[in-house]
Amino acid sequence: MTPHRLLGYFRMNSPLTHFDPHGQAHMVDVAAKAETHRVARATGLIRMQPATLQLVQQGSAKKGDVIGIARIAAIQAAKRTSELIPLCHPLPLTRVSVEFRIDDDACAVHCTVQAETVGRTGVEMEALTAVQVGLLTIYDMCKAADRGMVIDAVRLLEKHGGKSGDWVAGAAAGVTGTAPGP
DSSP: OOHHHHHHHHHHTOOOTTBOTTSOBOOOOOTTSOOEEEEEEEEEEEEOOHHHHHHHHHTOBTTBOHHHHHHHHHHHHHHTHHHHSTTOOOOOEEEEEEEEEEETTTTEEEEEEEEEEEESSOOHHHHHHHHHHHHHHHHHHHTTTOTTOEEEEEEEEEEEOSTTOOEEOOTTSTTSOOOOOO
């Protein structure tokens, strides 16, 4: 697509809110939006060798309590999302909960994060960033034992609040969700 046609596309058709009518990136103006309670839940997992998973379960990794430190890292990441994602608004988070679940059958650790705020913009990026950093922390703490770990299936599960309302990932949609109908 030529630059001229691309500019025309952004002016008339773009659903991407982080671009102005000239196709330039900008931070979305949320001043006119109402403050509402907003919630987002995201998930992901890290697969590893059985022996590595055993180290995580027993708390005997060289660097210490893997799950405890990953939980703190995930919370910290949610709080600092706007410093990592250039066009994210800084948000006053009211709650961040982080859950880890050991999956022996899949040799994996699942991470689910719920982030909440009362504000003018959603907390999806905070929940997604927290999941990623929590899983990256597990990788960092266990890499001496297993460099082949794989972070996978990071996705938004649901969001609530705001002008666009609720969105829940479709059960039959696999790793992608479906927006609710009108």
